[in-house]
Amino acid sequence: MIFVSKKIAKKASGWILDGNHAAAQGIKLSRVQVIAAYPITPQSPVTETLSEFVERGELDAEYIAVESEHSALAVCTSASIVGARTFTATSAHGLAYMHEMLHWAAGSRLPVVLVCVNRAMGAPWNVLNDQQDSISQRDTGWIQIYTRNNQEIIDSIIQAYKIAESVYVPVMVCYDGYVLSHTEMPVDVPAQKDVDRFLPPYRPHTILDPANPKNYNLVTLANPRVNAEGVLCHGYMELRYLLQEALQNSRETIIRVGQEFGELFGRSYANMFWENRLDDADVVIVAMGSLAMEAIVAADMLREAGHKVGVLGLRVFRPFPKADVIKALKKSRLVVVFDKNISYGLEGATCSEIKSALYGSSVSAVVRNFIVGLGGRDVKARELVDAVNKSLLSVKEGDLNKEYPEWICDI
Amino acid sequence: MQLMVDTIEPVAFGTRNDSFLRLAESQKYHLCMQDYYEIRWHGRGGQGAITAAKILAQAAYLEGYQGVTAAPSFGAERRGAPVSASTRISPQTVMVVSQVEDPNVVVVLDHTLLKYEEITSGLVRGGWLIVNSWRHPKELDLGGDFNIATADATRVCSSLGLIVAGLTVVNTAILGAFIRATKAVGMASIEKAIRARFPNREVDINLAAIAQTYEITKLEKIR
């Protein structure tokens, strides 16, 4: 069995952490001021740990107990609008319950950071990992960042605040439940003084302040209107245009922040996705989250068998890096996309995005989609290898276009 | 978080710890850094298999292995129900996140679990089966082409008083048998990991349990 890839060698710091504790450390280092969250498996240890930090005086924050996830995000948006750096975390049904407030946070352009510990949605009940929960929230106007390991969790959270507070768009940092949240692995915890250098204090775009009264989020009808001061102000659509523009333009900020992070901490995130041996690859595996690590093992196995295989590990799902994807897939002949989610009636969400990116480009690769790992179904590297081999074979036989995804399951 | 201690506090070795210290010295140069270990732990909910998996991963990382992971078997865990956990140890970053299929070490905290076939499932040829049992490996009467180590960790723990809520807690003790059989990590790293994970008052008794279990471990290698 191939175990390792030398490309992700890190220096030893000494300690190992599970994903949830790595997340909590990242939040603490980001000097969050208001935390509101409701417990749900497998996210609970994040907020439990944070409540301990607050209780012990290690983190100078308000920890607000709420009765639901909807309220948790309502608290965060309210606190954010009066100038506090805020945090919440959830999973699956909790995120679904936040759905309305997700729109409110993005629509109000509040730089809330949310950790989504990816878990399958019911029915039927399941507490294990897939990415259906956060993918179902992709159209709420949040930036979505997915992480492959626990180091990326802590690093991405710290970067998330800098990104969110630069472009005034909320950021969702996603990581796989159990596979990362409950698995301990080496994590280099940055020093507080370095994080303080990296992450300046939060400066709100607008602030609710009795000394300077403002209305916020009033009923805003379709057309622009002249306000009491005689200024022509946005209608609903203009505000929505600006949200889209902010996400479109956030790519630059995400990459700049990732690069600055690398300069300070030695781990660069100046990318929208992780590239593994794409230079000469004519077969590319696309995966997101921890599956992108397992995919590297699969690619190594396929390389040993003589195939030129690379991995594109999606890091930023929103904004979707269309132009970068086209560039990265330029040489590919076959793209095999593995999704731990599905847009029912069509295909896996990342597959749709890859296809949409390639439309009209010079890349004419065959795209295959496999639905894997739903509800915590274990995904082995050898299964990814089998799927790639199967795709290669069917393409060779002239089957270039499949209408629907294939599934790795026992039906 | 016990783990975030910046400094390891100086050790006040009591009498119970002397044997541990001696062991740490004696095995300094006899470590066996093989390519990788995939370890599966079997115990019952509440016995601490997951904690043991984590302590071992932490120790291996301190030992210099660049890649370590420790994970519970995913899902609901219930007191008394059979549970498993896994530790991966490698000289380089571990990229595999799927569950262990073919372990080269299986550690069993509760010998009553041996009756289930899944305990040794996938255990590779020449691997180690390490069992908390008073019996000699030969007496376990297990077929299979793997090495067997046994140690009566339960007895060690009851004599030391390592008992929580009426039950002997053998999860740390059995690490002594693991080290004796595999030589994968050194006692010094184990000690550091234990100190990081446990409150000070619980450190000595756990170290003593490890050392004593190391001493009484019986090994039976396949030829």
Place this chain on the structure above:
Amino acid sequence: MGTRDCQHICGESSPAVGEAGKTGEWRDSFPVIDQEKCLPVRQNKPSCFLCWLYCPDAVISRTIPIKINMEYCKGCGICAQVCPAHAITMVHEEEFCPNGTD
């Protein structure tokens, strides 16, 4: 050869003994009954049966003498706690198998 043969289209099942597997495997101590102390046995008529009433897994029979289905008894010890005659004692499996006999 797949799972279609079950013919379900949602996650359904019928309540049945063993839905959660052989829960007796979870047990690390088990109830031992001293029949001479048990009230229904002593009075030889249906009475008491608090153990039957309180057993959360419904593995104790309402019979004389009572019987416990050890395949599903998790060894929680509630029966021993509620027995007014102290007829039930919880014994650790290890103690019951001296010198480790299984």
